[in-house]
Amino acid sequence: MGTPITPYNSGDAKKAQVAQMFDNIAHRYDFLNHFFSLGIDKLWRKKAVRMLLSKGPQEVLDVATGTADFAIEAARKAPELKVVGVDISAGMLDIGRTKVSRAGQDSRVELVLGDGESLPFDDGRFDAFTVAFGVRNFEHLEAGLREMQRTLKSGGTGYILEFSKPRMFPMKQLFWLYFRYIMPTLGKWFSKDASAYTYLPESVKVFPEGEDLKRILLDCGFNACALHPLTGGIATLYVVDKA
Numbered sequence: 001m002g003t004p005i006t007p008y009n010s011g012d013a014k015k016a017q018v019a020q021m022f023d024n025i026a027h028r029y030d031f032l033n034h035f036f037s038l039g040i041d042k043l044w045r046k047k048a049v050r051m052l053l054s055k056g057p058q059e060v061l062d063v064a065t066g067t068a069d070f071a072i073e074a075a076r077k078a079p080e081l082k083v084v085g086v087d088i089s090a091g092m093l094d095i096g097r098t099k100v101s102r103a104g105q106d107s108r109v110e111l112v113l114g115d116g117e118s119l120p121f122d123d124g125r126f127d128a129f130t131v132a133f134g135v136r137n138f139e140h141l142e143a144g145l146r147e148m149q150r151t152l153k154s155g156g157t158g159y160i161l162e163f164s165k166p167r168m169f170p171m172k173q174l175f176w177l178y179f180r181y182i183m184p185t186l187g188k189w190f191s192k193d194a195s196a197y198t199y200l201p202e203s204v205k206v207f208p209e210g211e212d213l214k215r216i217l218l219d220c221g222f223n224a225c226a227l228h229p230l231t232g233g234i235a236t237l238y239v240v241d242k243a
Contacts, residue, residue, distance in 0.1 A: 014139035023091035057127035064134025068096035166233035
């Protein structure tokens, strides 16, 4: 994939820069996430949660959990479910823990500081995993995917939600206008971190998607991968299985 796209030109490893970026914008992350997507990101997560819960998992790993939106949504919908969220940003997890408590889910949602490329969990522990807009931020993509595959039970399923690049007019033109110009400008105003919202469109631009990401997922040990394009191709839900 060549030289990785990073939020800052600090010379630090990508994962260190990503952790710093999310620590910097944690206080405004939820607002900006929903604002920039016009709330559509909530619908994407709900779709993924419905698919996840249809298989009746007992314990789920939420990688790059951030402020725990996905983990809380899943726990609310399934009273018997236990969710473990892991993230590299302590600042995001601090806000996530407050949200978990506010939602009354302390007993069923556990948030752990950790590196998605070296997960602190036993082989085959989880019935399923989820990751929403997180794999794009891995420094070593294949390492992170193999870790999710390793911690997934045989017969388990993973749900990867990630931005993709729409190809049809006019969605393609509107998408890049919004991502390249409007989002970085508004992100700078609201978060005071211009680099974070310049990094986002640049990272989407170079990240593998569709059949390319499917091939990588299969190479990392998953035995099947189904693609579900969302909202005209702005995002894609990848559903992977482990034999």
